[in-house]
Amino acid sequence: MDNLLWVFISALLVNNFVLTYFLGLCPFLGVSNSLETSARLGLATTFVMLVTAVCAWILNTYVLIHAPYLRLICFIVVIASTVQFIEMLIKKLSPALFRAMGIFLPLITTNCAILGLAIFATNRGYGFWEGIVYALGAGAGFTLAMVLLAGLREESELSNIPALIKGTAMNLIIAGILSMAFMGFAGLFSTT
Amino acid sequence: MKKNESYEEFIKGIWRDNPVFVQVLGMCPMLAVTNSAINAIAMGMATFFVLVGSSFLVSSFRNVIPKQVRISCFIIIIATFVTIADYTLLALVPKVHKELGAFIPLIVANCLILGRQEAFASRYPTRLAVMDALGMAGGFLLALFSLGAVREILGDGALFGVKLFGENFEPWVIMILPPGGFLTLGVILLFFNWFKFKKDEFLEDVAAAERGSD
Numbered sequence: 001m002d003n004l005l006w007v008f009i010s011a012l013l014v015n016n017f018v019l020t021y022f023l024g025l026c027p028f029l030g031v032s033n034s035l036e037t038s039a040r041l042g043l044a045t046t047f048v049m050l051v052t053a054v055c056a057w058i059l060n061t062y063v064l065i066h067a068p069y070l071r072l073i074c075f076i077v078v079i080a081s082t083v084q085f086i087e088m089l090i091k092k093l094s095p096a097l098f099r100a101m102g103i104f105l106p107l108i109t110t111n112c113a114i115l116g117l118a119i120f121a122t123n124r125g126y127g128f129w130e131g132i133v134y135a136l137g138a139g140a141g142f143t144l145a146m147v148l149l150a151g152l153r154e155e156s157e158l159s160n161i162p163a164l165i166k167g168t169a170m171n172l173i174i175a176g177i178l179s180m181a182f183m184g185f186a187g188l189f190s191t192t
Numbered sequence: 193m194k195k196n197e198s199y200e201e202f203i204k205g206i207w208r209d210n211p212v213f214v215q216v217l218g219m220c221p222m223l224a225v226t227n228s229a230i231n232a233i234a235m236g237m238a239t240f241f242v243l244v245g246s247s248f249l250v251s252s253f254r255n256v257i258p259k260q261v262r263i264s265c266f267i268i269i270i271a272t273f274v275t276i277a278d279y280t281l282l283a284l285v286p287k288v289h290k291e292l293g294a295f296i297p298l299i300v301a302n303c304l305i306l307g308r309q310e311a312f313a314s315r316y317p318t319r320l321a322v323m324d325a326l327g328m329a330g331g332f333l334l335a336l337f338s339l340g341a342v343r344e345i346l347g348d349g350a351l352f353g354v355k356l357f358g359e360n361f362e363p364w365v366i367m368i369l370p371p372g373g374f375l376t377l378g379v380i381l382l383f384f385n386w387f388k389f390k391k392d393e394f395l396e397d398v399a400a401a402e403r404g405s406d
Contacts, residue, residue, distance in 0.1 A: 022371045024224040026303050029216070069279070072297050073271040080264060112220040112301035119294045156260065164389060168382040169215050178372030 004133045007126070011137030013185040016144040017113050019178055024113030029171050033153055034161040046139025048108050049117050051082050053135035056118040057128050075118045078124060083109045113142055148178055198323040205327025209377040211304045212335035212377075218304030219296050223373035223400055229352050232340025234288045234319045238281060238296060242273040243305050243332075247313040247325035254314045267300065274299045304332060307347035342376050343367045 017023045024045070032038045055078045064071050087105045089100045098105075108114065117138050121131045152174050161170065211217045218239075225235045246269045249256075257265045280298045281289045289296070299305070306326055313321040344350060347367030349357045366372050 012340075020368065022220055022373065025223070029219070048298075069275060070299060072275050072278070074270060076265070076267050076271050076300055080267065095314050109372050110301060110303055110306060111393045112298050115301045116294065116298055117275040139254055164385050165382065167385070169378050171384055172381060174379030176378060179371040179374055180366070183371065 002130060005059070008137040010139045011134050013182065014142040016145060016182050016185075017101065017116065017138050018142055018159050019175070019182045020147060022085065023116040024142055025110050026141075028149065028175070029168060031171040032146055032150040032171075035154055039143065041147045042143025044105060044137070045111060045142055046136065048079075048083060048086060048114055049142075050132065051086065052079055052114050052118055053107045053121060053131040054063055054128075056121060057085055057126075057131050059066065075115060079114050079118070080109050098178070111186040113138065113178055118126070130174060148175060152178075159187050171190045198320060200326040201323040202330075205331040206334065207325065207331070208344055209328075210331040210335060210374070211328050212332060212339075213380060215304075216381075217307055218302045218332060219377075221298055221302055221324060221348075222339065223297050223370075223377060224333075225292055226336055226343055226373060226376075227341040227347070227368040228344045229337060229340040231288065231291055232336040233333070234281065234285065236291060236329075236336040238274075238277040239299055239302065239305070239336075240329040240333055241277050242270060243308060243329040244274075244322060244325045245273045246270045246305065247308060248307045248318060248347065249316045250313040251316065251321035257314070262314060263310070266314070267387045270305055270309070271300050296352060304328065316360055339373075339376055339380065342380075343372055 011017070015021065018025065018028050027045075028042060031041055056075060059074055059078065064074060083106065090105070102134070117135060118148075122132055126134055149171065153171065156174075199296060205211065209215060212219070212222060221235060221239070225233045246266070249269050255264075274297060275313075277299070278289075281296060283293070308325060312324045318322070331332055341351060344352075346364045347364050347369075349355060349361040367376065
């Protein structure tokens with residue numbers, strides 16, 4: 001139980017996917033202009049991460065021990081088809097949610113945080129439950145970072161900023177400061 | 193004329209449409225591995241190989257691949273090349289491979305590569321596609337190297353592991369840590385913005401003489 005909690009906190013804060021591993025930067029910088037969409041995208045990503053973690057575990061345990069060199073191709077195909085499948089499922093079950101998510105759902109396929117999650121979990125030899133908790137933590141961390149940046153950006157819309165800085169340059173510097181703040185969490189656990 | 197055309201495709205990736213500084217693509221791997229110049233170059237070379245290889249293949253098969261499943265086909269082609277690059281680096285430079293770790297497989301999810309396949313390689317003949325890929329990958333390599341060099345010089349007082357300054361240099365440790373990546377790229381983008389501002393001002397002055405090169 002202790003171990004699982006550690007995995008969760010580590011993925012959420014100490015090794016935040018976006019701010020320490022630089023994963024999922026494209027949506028992080030691209031779609032973080034409004035608080036609501038970024039929260040929604042965060043939730044969708046967390047869900048895909050959860051499914052991917054389960055699939056990756058199944059693949060690793062039963063298939064890939066026989067052919068480790070196929071790992072990458074298998075993972076990416078599984079992620080792409082999972083996203084497609086979830087898209088169809090949500091469309092069938094809840095059209096309202098489907099409309100709300102819109103274009104973000106298919107875009108999750110090219111989010112490197114998802115593939116990164118599968119690869120990191122494999123490299124660290126996580127078991128089934130650890131994998132699930134890791135996915136939850138990583139997804140929550142991604143959502144947290146998205147919401148933080150979106151909030152700051154919404155505020156910055158109202159302030160008087162030189163035209164030269166506006167845009168990606170400013171977002172990157174904000175992200176840098178956020179990342180510095182998250183480094184403070186590194187002291188949270190004495191064991192690496 | 194023909195020579196000019198492929199030269200155009202090549203040079204646009206290096207400077208005018210630089211994938212990192214102008215298009216801001218492929219950020220995920222680039223910020224993570226640029227804490228030293230050597231890592232940046234290894235990553236750049238791996239991406240170079242993958243981009244040129246998959247552009248060549250995609251462009252050669254562009255008339256065979258059905259439109260509906262093209263994205264999956266591209267991704268599988270890219271994943272194959274990344275696997276080759278991964279194992280090659282493991283065999284040749286195990287130390288660098290260990291430092292780059294999980295970020296080599298993550299080249300698959302580099303939006304720059306998929307973006308080039310979709311936007312260019314799948315529509316143009318092989319020769320142009322390869323030139324385009326060479327330019328884009330060259331620009332990416334250049335960007336990675338400049339970012340890696342800046343971060344290593346400031347954060348470690350060294351370049352390629354060779355100490356540049358005397359004993360008294362106090363390294364800015366923050367530069368080789370994650371925030372340094374964001375800050376360095378932010379500042380470089382600022383510089384590019386400023387450059388574009390100046391250029392626009394200049395162009396307005398000589399607007400009459402200037403003809404669009406697109």
